[in-house]
Amino acid sequence: MEMPDLLQSEEQKRWRQWDAGERWRVIQQTINWAERQATVQRNTPAACLREQRRKLAQLSGGQH
Secondary structure, eight states, X not given: OOHXXXXXXXXXXXXXXXXXXXXXXXXXXXXXXXXHSOOOGXXXXXXXXXXXXXXXXXXXXXXX
């Protein structure tokens, strides 16, 4: 059995173990969990602008 065939066979076995309702419930639970997670502050637009201002100030201050 070739590797892609083996991978497909194993994936099909995993999917057969879940009924559609349970699979959908877990997907919804995962989405709800992800939506409840706090935003990472370093990746917000405001944080990016602060970092940009800091770097520009550093550059202009370093070129006397």
